[in-house]
Amino acid sequence: MPEMEIEVDGNRTILLVEDNPDDEILTLRELARNNIINEVIVVRDGAEALDYLFGEGKYADRDTGLLPEIVLLDLRLPKIDGLEVLRRLRADKRTKLLPVVIFTSSDQERDIIEGYELGCNSYIRKPVDFAQFTEAVRRLGMFWLLLNTAPHGKREE
Numbered sequence: 001m002p003e004m005e006i007e008v009d010g011n012r013t014i015l016l017v018e019d020n021p022d023d024e025i026l027t028l029r030e031l032a033r034n035n036i037i038n039e040v041i042v043v044r045d046g047a048e049a050l051d052y053l054f055g056e057g058k059y060a061d062r063d064t065g066l067l068p069e070i071v072l073l074d075l076r077l078p079k080i081d082g083l084e085v086l087r088r089l090r091a092d093k094r095t096k097l098l099p100v101v102i103f104t105s106s107d108q109e110r111d112i113i114e115g116y117e118l119g120c121n122s123y124i125r126k127p128v129d130f131a132q133f134t135e136a137v138r139r140l141g142m143f144w145l146l147l148n149t150a151p152h153g154k155r156e157e
Contacts, residue, residue, distance in 0.1 A: 012069040013039045014145075017049040017085065018103075019077050023126065027072070027103075030137035036145055038069060046080025049073070050088060053095055067098050070144045073120075075104040075111055083114055090119040099150050101140065 014031070018024045024042055031040060043049045049071075051057035055064035071089075075082035082102060089095040101122045102115045115123050124140060127133045 013041050015049065015052065015068040015071045016040050016042045017044075017046070017071060017073045017077065017082065018042065019044045019074060023074075026130075026133055027137050030134045031141050033134075034138045034141055036141040038145065041068065045078040046082060046085045048079075049077075049085050050080065053089065053098075054092070064094065067095065069099070069150065071098060071100045072103045072140070073100055075102060075106050075115075083111070083118060086115065086118045086120055097150075099144065101144060103140070 014036075016024065016027060018027065024044075028040055028042070031038075041052065043052055048057075052059045052062065053064070053067070053071075055062045073082045073085060077085070082104065086100055086102070089098060089100060096119075099121045100119070101124060102111075102120045103124050103126060104111070105126045105128075107125050112123050122144075124136060127136055
């Protein structure tokens with residue numbers, strides 16, 4: 001059986017908010033290795049994530065009506081932490097329904113609770129073990145990009 005390439009609409013992107021270069025490389029490699037061919041936009045801190053999503057700063061020319069298919073959000077970020085990014089996304093009608101998966105090394109109960117209270121769609125702890133990390137990314141991609149149904153199309157402002 002031939003391998004299938006997975007792409008949810010040619011214009012749909014994945015926003016990876018990750019400040020750890022090793023985790024970024026592993027995540028990108030595993031998405032590609034599992035034939036998830038959507039474009040991945042990588043931002044390395046919370047302020048850049050908000051700028052990208054709301055079309056500010058160096059992203060001022062970006063069409064903010066076209067949101068990513070999913071945001072993979074680390075919690076421990078420079079400038080603005082992941083929970084504050086999530087808080088701001090849920091407070092804005094343009095990004096209120098945007099699927100956000102917290103993908104972090106934190107297993108602190110307070111982070112998990114606050115993430116869900118703020119409206120994350122899923123909380124996945126990054127495994128320390130390489131094989132488990134790659135499997136987590138594979139499953140994450142398969143579920144959120146192949147099985148899950150999310151709002152599509154241009155979002156109204």
